[in-house]
Amino acid sequence: MDRLPRWADITLVPLVSLLFAAAISALVLLVIGQSPVEAFKVMVDGALGSPYGWGYTLYYATSFIFTGLAVTVAFHAGLFNIGGEGQAQLGGLGVALVCLSLPWPHWTVALIAATAGAALFGAAWAAVPAYLQAKRGSHIVITTIMFNYIAAALLVYVLVDVLRPTGQMDPASARFPVGAQLPALNDIPGFNLIFQRPVPANVTLLIALAMAVVVWALLWRTRLGYQIRAFGKSEAAAKYAGINPVRITIIAMLISGGLAGMMSINNVMGEAERLLQNSSEGAGFIGIAVALMGRNHPFGVVLAALLFGFLYQGGAELGLWTNIPIEMRIVVQGLVILFTGALDVMVRMILERLFRLFRSTKAMRAA
Template sequence: MMKSRGELPNWVDVGLIPLINLAVALVVSGLVVVIIGENPFEALWIMLDGAVGSIKGWGYLLYYATNFVFTGLAVAVAFHAGLFNIGGEGQAYMAGVGAAAVGLGLDFLPWPIVIPLAVLASMAVGAFWAWVPGVLQAKRGSHVVITTIMFNFIAASLVGYLINYWFRPVGKMAVESREITGAYIMSFREVAREFFGMRVASSPLNFSVFLAIAAAFAVWYLLWRTKLGYEMRALGANPSAAVYAGIKPDRIIILTMAISGALAGLMAVNEILGVQHRLVLGFVGGAGFVGIAVALMGRSHPVGIVLAAMLFGLLYQGGSELSFAKPEINRDMVVVIQGLVILFMGALEHVFRPWVAAIFFRTEDK
């Protein structure tokens, strides 16, 4: 199929332009490092070595990336239907309650039964917490952006109350539930030690990483290989044409939000079942909002989301190592670097597109 004169090839739009944006973000970040009196090349090397220079570093990178894949997919699914679900934070919070309730309430059952049920509970509660804003928009006209923001605050307060008055054991000061005993089976390290007598590098990486890969494939299949996915994309591309074609927008909005919430809820599997093995306060840690940047950087495509999530995993893990190795570059400066990457890869993603297009078409004409 021939490209039109003003249309760039996919490899330029999806590959080259994001690489240029990333390079510019790193250059600007380097200037910030120079201003505070440090060597930017040394800082970059510390970040890369801390994230990909060891098995432990890779473990943390993939652990962070797993969270961002789930929340990025949640945002992307809503994007394709023309919805902006920014409630992944609250949906993951509430999903943690579902996972903990099943994990603790059914701990008398063997783990091959409890863990799958806890995963399903996470998805179900996350789906419900997004389904309500979907119904409010579809049936009452309440904008999903406003309702999901409100539901984030409701979820945070509700989870705090539930942990303090329902889940926290009597006499325990820490704001957390008792241990979900069967959840140890999710940890690579625990499984290697328990069943194979092996010692592996300490990291929070667990079997949820495979769940993230499966979720990415499932989202791709849903969006591009099913009738429902076609209807979602049609509604997002042109609501009027979708209605004219017989697509019911109310149904698609509600289903899309429920699917989006279920994906966000899977983040609780990584944290509650895979790492913490208990319900703890603040376990989401902003991953719901990072998912928005991941979805934007990944162009709302599952492959792009996985790559963007790994980039943010690298920034998180490498940034932690950098703050330890260079006290002058504290955690706040690392957040600034992450923000610059989001700025150039997300908000300013099309700044360099006209220049690249001009160079590309000039070269093509020759």
């Protein structure tokens, strides 16, 4: 079959998918009697029109980069980690325990320790489904989904009965000490020239970007990444090559869970500065869409995370400034996921046909 040129595969397919999603979203807006043009203006203006809007968009994108990378690493090992949400919540617990344990002298030290804590707790939460998959053949999709519920229940218990300061009404931990509060982008020299008002996007963004590079190097430059990818492509062939399936399954899931857990340094440590119930707010699930749209490539994940950050922030703005219900952002996200993930093949087929037509007319003209 005719294949698309690489550039078209990487850029054109997602762009056209997005256009489709946008078109259908516009139709939905028309049906509920709203102006799609107006809605689009509000979204772009609110999410990208000012440094303040960018501050939110980047804040959301930071979380999505972590969870998208988590899904990516597992995916390359042939594992579908649906448990990013639970792993992120446990990561939040790790962050809270670290931050509340000591009167941290400086945020850099606290950040290193909290990152380790987040990764450790996230990885530990992924370890059980990984072990069950590797040793007992229990399907990881099922077990990771179930672990999301267990995580939510566990967090409620910990927040209500253990971490809640006496006398406090809401199920949340105490506020973190000042030494464990991360600088937002408006606090960082250089960035503060752009972000002059306080924004939630914080120094974690830089860690997220660094992790994208680390994941890329891991997958395509190291021996471990080679084994992960080989195992993910063909388990039978991996066995022939002597790649230990148990070891790779567990390691890949530990890395994946660790990355999902690390997102909590963004929202728990960087923004809320205490642990709240349902702190990850569905970012673990968005990570699946981000990885799908980013083609399971770390750099694609960064771009897709930005897009979803825009949708999140733009959607929130819709709720603020228009009569469009905030649920509309879920519709738009759903459509984006549908077109970039599930209907990817359809879009590609249309483009392939167009390309063939284009090529044959060019060939005819040349002849």
